Amino acid sequence: MLTGDRIAERHRGDASLTGRILPLAVVRPASVAEVADALRICNAHRQAVVPQGGLTGLAGGANPCAGDVAISLERLSGIEEIDAAAGTMTVLAGTPLEVAQRAAEDAGFLLPIDLGARGSCQVGGNLATNAGGIRVIRNGVARDNVLGLEAVLADGTVLSSMNKMIKNNTGYDLRQLFIGSEGTLGIITRAVLRLRPLPAGRLTALCALDSYENVVALLKRAQKELAGLSAYEAMWESYFRFNCVAEGLRLFEATPAFAVIVEEDLQGHEAERERFEAFLGRALEDGVIGDALIAQSQKEVQTFWRIREGHALDRLPLLLNFDVSLPIGEIGRFADECGKALRAKFPEAHVSFFGHVGDSNLHIAFSVPGATEETAHAVDAVVYGLVGIYSGSVSAEHGIGLVKRDFLDRSRSPAELELMRRIKNALDPNGILNPGKVLGSI
Amino acid sequence: MLTGDRIAERHRGDASLTGRILPLAVVRPASVAEVADALRICNAHRQAVVPQGGLTGLAGGANPCAGDVAISLERLSGIEEIDAAAGTMTVLAGTPLEVAQRAAEDAGFLLPIDLGARGSCQVGGNLATNAGGIRVIRNGVARDNVLGLEAVLADGTVLSSMNKMIKNNTGYDLRQLFIGSEGTLGIITRAVLRLRPLPAGRLTALCALDSYENVVALLKRAQKELAGLSAYEAMWESYFRFNCVAEGLRLFEATPAFAVIVEEDLQGHEAERERFEAFLGRALEDGVIGDALIAQSQKEVQTFWRIREGHALDRLPLLLNFDVSLPIGEIGRFADECGKALRAKFPEAHVSFFGHVGDSNLHIAFSVPGATEETAHAVDAVVYGLVGIYSGSVSAEHGIGLVKRDFLDRSRSPAELELMRRIKNALDPNGILNPGKVLGSI
Structure with a gap:
C-alpha cells in the first residue's frame, strides 16, 4: 500500500484527463486473496474504493473521488x-x-x-x-x-x-x-x-462511395460474401479530406463523400485474393462503390489505417471526441443533422465523422479555437440530445464513468435506471465500489 | 383467462413430461400491457405465476406447481x-x-x-x-x-x-x-x-475417426480452415452403430470409434466445394480422419443427420437423455469413465454418447429394461457426480427448471448460488415469479 508522496501522479485519473484528485492510498494486491482482504477491510470501514487498471479509459471511470482508496490490479498479472x-x-x-x-x-x-x-x-x-x-x-x-x-x-x-x-x-x-x-x-x-x-493473412481495401446508402449496401454485401470480414470502417468526407491533407496523401482523383476500409481475415486458400478482387469488382460494376484501392504492401495497409486513425486531429485545439451508437440505417441522417446543428452553432469549428459503421458505432471529432467548458457543454447538449431523439446510445464503447453520467438518461429509461440501482444496492449495500461512477450517488 | 375445465391438459407441463399439476388459471395476455396488468395484480395478491411458452422445454421450467397461475404468451405473437x-x-x-x-x-x-x-x-x-x-x-x-x-x-x-x-x-x-x-x-x-x-449453400461431410484426440484435431483444423463452419457433431461408436443398425445403413467398411458430421455454410463462390474437399483430403493424408463421405444430394445430407438425430433411440424403454458440458479436451476421458461406470452398475443397459463437441456439449443416452425412479436417481448420481469432478456443467443447453435443480450445486459454488438468490430477492421480493424453479424455494 502506498500513501502520501509515494503515490504516483498517474493515479489521479484515466486518459480522459478529467482526473483531479490523488487517492487517499493505492493498494496493490498481488493475489486474489489480497484483493478480497482489501475489499473486506474497506467494506467493514465503509471506505470507498476505485479500481484502477491501465488507466487508459476515456470516461473517467478510474478517476478517484475525494477520499477514495485506489485498488490497482497491476501486480495481479499473468x-x-x-x-x-x-x-x-x-x-x-x-x-x-x-x-x-x-x-x-x-x-x-x-x-x-x-x-x-x-x-x-x-x-x-x-x-x-x-x-x-x-x-x-x-x-x-x-x-x-x-x-x-x-x-x-x-x-x-x-x-x-x-x-x-x-x-x-x-x-x-x-x-x-x-x-x-x-x-x-x-x-x-x-x-x-x-x-x-489465428488468421493466415489479411486483405485490405480502401473504397470510395458517394452516399451513406451505398456505405450500408457495401456493408451488407461484405457481410454476405466475405466470410472473414474483420473490419468495416467508414470516414465521412470531412474526416477523410482533413487527414489526407494532413498526411500529404492523395488517394482518389476527388475526395469521395465516404471512404471505407474493408478488411478480410484469410484462411490461407489460394483463391482468396481473386475472390476479394471479384467482390470489389462487382460492387464497382453495380455502382455501389466509385473506386477501390487494394493494398499491395504492408506499407499501403498502414497508410490506409493512418488516415482512419486520424492522428493529425490531435493537433487541433481542445479536440472533443464523441463515441455514440445508432441503428446502422440511421447513422447517415444522424451525421447530417448533427453536422448541420454543430456548424450552425459554431461556424468556425472543425466537425468530422468516422466510425465502426458495421458495429453501429459513430465517432465525432469537434474542435473550435478558444473553446471553454461552456463550449463543451453546448456541444454535448447538441450531440446527446440528437442521440436521444434517434434512439441511439450516448456511449458505444467508452462507457459512462463520470464523464457521461449526466447523459445516461438519454439512452436508458427510468425503469432501467431504477433496476440498475436495485442491482447496485443488492451487490454493494454500503456503496463502497467506485461510488459516483455510472449511476451517480445512490 | 381460463379456469377449471377450460384449461387444456397441455398446460400441466413441458416436454420433460414431468408436469403433474394443472394451473389454477391460465392467463393469456394479448399485449405487453396485459402481461404487466397480470403481474401487477398477481404481485399485489402474492399469487405465484409460471410463464408458459411453447412447452417444449426439457427441464420442467414451465411446469406449474400447486396453486400457480400460468401466464401463456401464445397470443403475444408476431x-x-x-x-x-x-x-x-x-x-x-x-x-x-x-x-x-x-x-x-x-x-x-x-x-x-x-x-x-x-x-x-x-x-x-x-x-x-x-x-x-x-x-x-x-x-x-x-x-x-x-x-x-x-x-x-x-x-x-x-x-x-x-x-x-x-x-x-x-x-x-x-x-x-x-x-x-x-x-x-x-x-x-x-x-x-x-x-x-443467409448462406448461399451448405456442404456436409461424415467423417470416420479413430480417437477422441483426432475428433479435437479435426475440430481445430475445421475452425481454422472453414470460415463458414456451421456444425460439428460427434457420435461415439456405441451411438453410431446403434443408429446405423436401426436405420439399416452401412456407411463405412467398419464402424469407426467416432463419426463426425462437419458442415460449412457457403458464400456462393465457385471454389468452395474444391476447398472443402481439399480440407478433408489433407485430414485424410495426415491421418486425422480414416475416411470421409461428402453428401452428394439432399437425401444424403438427410441420411447423415437422421443417424445423428437418433430417432431410433426413442424406441428404447424409458430412455434417459442427459445434456451436460465439459471443457472440450476433457470430453473423451469423461465419456470413457462415465460409460464404464454406468455399464459396471447396469451391465444390460444401452449407454451411448453424442453431442455438439464444438460447443463443449455432450449428450448421453441411457436405457435399461425395467428401470424405476430409483434407477434414474442412480444414473443421475453417476453422471452428475462425474460432471462435478470434471468441472463441467450439469446443463449445457436445457436449463435447470425443476428436473436439475438438485444438481445445480455440482456446477455452481455456494457464493454463486448466494448471489443468484440475492438477485432473485432484489428483482422479485415476493417470490411470485416461477417459484421453485432453478434455485428452489427461497
Missing part, C-alpha cells in the same frame, strides 16, 4: 493457462492486453479483444468497461469473448465462475453483470477468454 | 419489424421460432437460433432458457443473438431495452439477466434479435 483443445486462455486481471494477445499468438490463436491502447490497458479493465475496438464486426465486443469470470464482491467474497464451456445453462449469467459495470459491482480478478484461430 | 440495414428483427415473445425464422429468410436473412422444436417452441421461451442447438458453433447460443430485450418485472414494471446497436455501453447489461433465467426474474415480452446473412 497468463495462467492456454487450453488449446477448449480454445481458451485463463488470465489474471492486471495482465496488459498486448501481453495476453502475444501469448495467444505464440500458441497459434487470436485473442479477439483489440484496441489502440493495447500496450498499456489491462484485461480486467477491458472487461470492466466491455471494450470495443475495430475488430468487433467479426468476433464481438469484450463481453462476447468471455467464457468464465472471477470477481471479488464488495464484502470480499470471491465469486469464481471460471467456466470454459461454450454452452452452460446453470442459472443466472453472473459474468455479464460484472462486464461493462465499470467496477461498481465487483472487482474482476481473473477471466477465461475465448480464443479464435 | 414480427414487429425487420430492419435490413441494422440486420435486426423485432419480435413478440409468443412468436413460434419457425415463424420468425421464415420471416427472416423472406427478408434475405438467417435467424441463427435453431433447434429441433422450432415448429412449436416460442422465441420468448428460447430466450428465457438461452436455447442452444446444433448451429451454435457459428453464431453462438441464444443470448449471443439478442441485441435488445423487453421484460415485465414481478411488480408489473415494463423494462424496455429494445436496443438495435452492436455496441452500447450504457450501464449494466440488463438483457443477460433475463436470458437463461427461466422466468424467475421477469417475463420476456419482446426482443430485438440479430440477423445474419
Whole structure:
C-alpha cells in the first residue's frame, strides 16, 4: 500500500484527463486473496474504493473521488493457462492486453479483444468497461469473448465462475453483470477468454462511395460474401479530406463523400485474393462503390489505417471526441443533422465523422479555437440530445464513468435506471465500489 | 383467462413430461400491457405465476406447481419489424421460432437460433432458457443473438431495452439477466434479435475417426480452415452403430470409434466445394480422419443427420437423455469413465454418447429394461457426480427448471448460488415469479 508522496501522479485519473484528485492510498494486491482482504477491510470501514487498471479509459471511470482508496490490479498479472483443445486462455486481471494477445499468438490463436491502447490497458479493465475496438464486426465486443469470470464482491467474497464451456445453462449469467459495470459491482480478478484461430493473412481495401446508402449496401454485401470480414470502417468526407491533407496523401482523383476500409481475415486458400478482387469488382460494376484501392504492401495497409486513425486531429485545439451508437440505417441522417446543428452553432469549428459503421458505432471529432467548458457543454447538449431523439446510445464503447453520467438518461429509461440501482444496492449495500461512477450517488 | 375445465391438459407441463399439476388459471395476455396488468395484480395478491411458452422445454421450467397461475404468451405473437440495414428483427415473445425464422429468410436473412422444436417452441421461451442447438458453433447460443430485450418485472414494471446497436455501453447489461433465467426474474415480452446473412449453400461431410484426440484435431483444423463452419457433431461408436443398425445403413467398411458430421455454410463462390474437399483430403493424408463421405444430394445430407438425430433411440424403454458440458479436451476421458461406470452398475443397459463437441456439449443416452425412479436417481448420481469432478456443467443447453435443480450445486459454488438468490430477492421480493424453479424455494 502506498500513501502520501509515494503515490504516483498517474493515479489521479484515466486518459480522459478529467482526473483531479490523488487517492487517499493505492493498494496493490498481488493475489486474489489480497484483493478480497482489501475489499473486506474497506467494506467493514465503509471506505470507498476505485479500481484502477491501465488507466487508459476515456470516461473517467478510474478517476478517484475525494477520499477514495485506489485498488490497482497491476501486480495481479499473468497468463495462467492456454487450453488449446477448449480454445481458451485463463488470465489474471492486471495482465496488459498486448501481453495476453502475444501469448495467444505464440500458441497459434487470436485473442479477439483489440484496441489502440493495447500496450498499456489491462484485461480486467477491458472487461470492466466491455471494450470495443475495430475488430468487433467479426468476433464481438469484450463481453462476447468471455467464457468464465472471477470477481471479488464488495464484502470480499470471491465469486469464481471460471467456466470454459461454450454452452452452460446453470442459472443466472453472473459474468455479464460484472462486464461493462465499470467496477461498481465487483472487482474482476481473473477471466477465461475465448480464443479464435489465428488468421493466415489479411486483405485490405480502401473504397470510395458517394452516399451513406451505398456505405450500408457495401456493408451488407461484405457481410454476405466475405466470410472473414474483420473490419468495416467508414470516414465521412470531412474526416477523410482533413487527414489526407494532413498526411500529404492523395488517394482518389476527388475526395469521395465516404471512404471505407474493408478488411478480410484469410484462411490461407489460394483463391482468396481473386475472390476479394471479384467482390470489389462487382460492387464497382453495380455502382455501389466509385473506386477501390487494394493494398499491395504492408506499407499501403498502414497508410490506409493512418488516415482512419486520424492522428493529425490531435493537433487541433481542445479536440472533443464523441463515441455514440445508432441503428446502422440511421447513422447517415444522424451525421447530417448533427453536422448541420454543430456548424450552425459554431461556424468556425472543425466537425468530422468516422466510425465502426458495421458495429453501429459513430465517432465525432469537434474542435473550435478558444473553446471553454461552456463550449463543451453546448456541444454535448447538441450531440446527446440528437442521440436521444434517434434512439441511439450516448456511449458505444467508452462507457459512462463520470464523464457521461449526466447523459445516461438519454439512452436508458427510468425503469432501467431504477433496476440498475436495485442491482447496485443488492451487490454493494454500503456503496463502497467506485461510488459516483455510472449511476451517480445512490 | 381460463379456469377449471377450460384449461387444456397441455398446460400441466413441458416436454420433460414431468408436469403433474394443472394451473389454477391460465392467463393469456394479448399485449405487453396485459402481461404487466397480470403481474401487477398477481404481485399485489402474492399469487405465484409460471410463464408458459411453447412447452417444449426439457427441464420442467414451465411446469406449474400447486396453486400457480400460468401466464401463456401464445397470443403475444408476431414480427414487429425487420430492419435490413441494422440486420435486426423485432419480435413478440409468443412468436413460434419457425415463424420468425421464415420471416427472416423472406427478408434475405438467417435467424441463427435453431433447434429441433422450432415448429412449436416460442422465441420468448428460447430466450428465457438461452436455447442452444446444433448451429451454435457459428453464431453462438441464444443470448449471443439478442441485441435488445423487453421484460415485465414481478411488480408489473415494463423494462424496455429494445436496443438495435452492436455496441452500447450504457450501464449494466440488463438483457443477460433475463436470458437463461427461466422466468424467475421477469417475463420476456419482446426482443430485438440479430440477423445474419443467409448462406448461399451448405456442404456436409461424415467423417470416420479413430480417437477422441483426432475428433479435437479435426475440430481445430475445421475452425481454422472453414470460415463458414456451421456444425460439428460427434457420435461415439456405441451411438453410431446403434443408429446405423436401426436405420439399416452401412456407411463405412467398419464402424469407426467416432463419426463426425462437419458442415460449412457457403458464400456462393465457385471454389468452395474444391476447398472443402481439399480440407478433408489433407485430414485424410495426415491421418486425422480414416475416411470421409461428402453428401452428394439432399437425401444424403438427410441420411447423415437422421443417424445423428437418433430417432431410433426413442424406441428404447424409458430412455434417459442427459445434456451436460465439459471443457472440450476433457470430453473423451469423461465419456470413457462415465460409460464404464454406468455399464459396471447396469451391465444390460444401452449407454451411448453424442453431442455438439464444438460447443463443449455432450449428450448421453441411457436405457435399461425395467428401470424405476430409483434407477434414474442412480444414473443421475453417476453422471452428475462425474460432471462435478470434471468441472463441467450439469446443463449445457436445457436449463435447470425443476428436473436439475438438485444438481445445480455440482456446477455452481455456494457464493454463486448466494448471489443468484440475492438477485432473485432484489428483482422479485415476493417470490411470485416461477417459484421453485432453478434455485428452489427461497
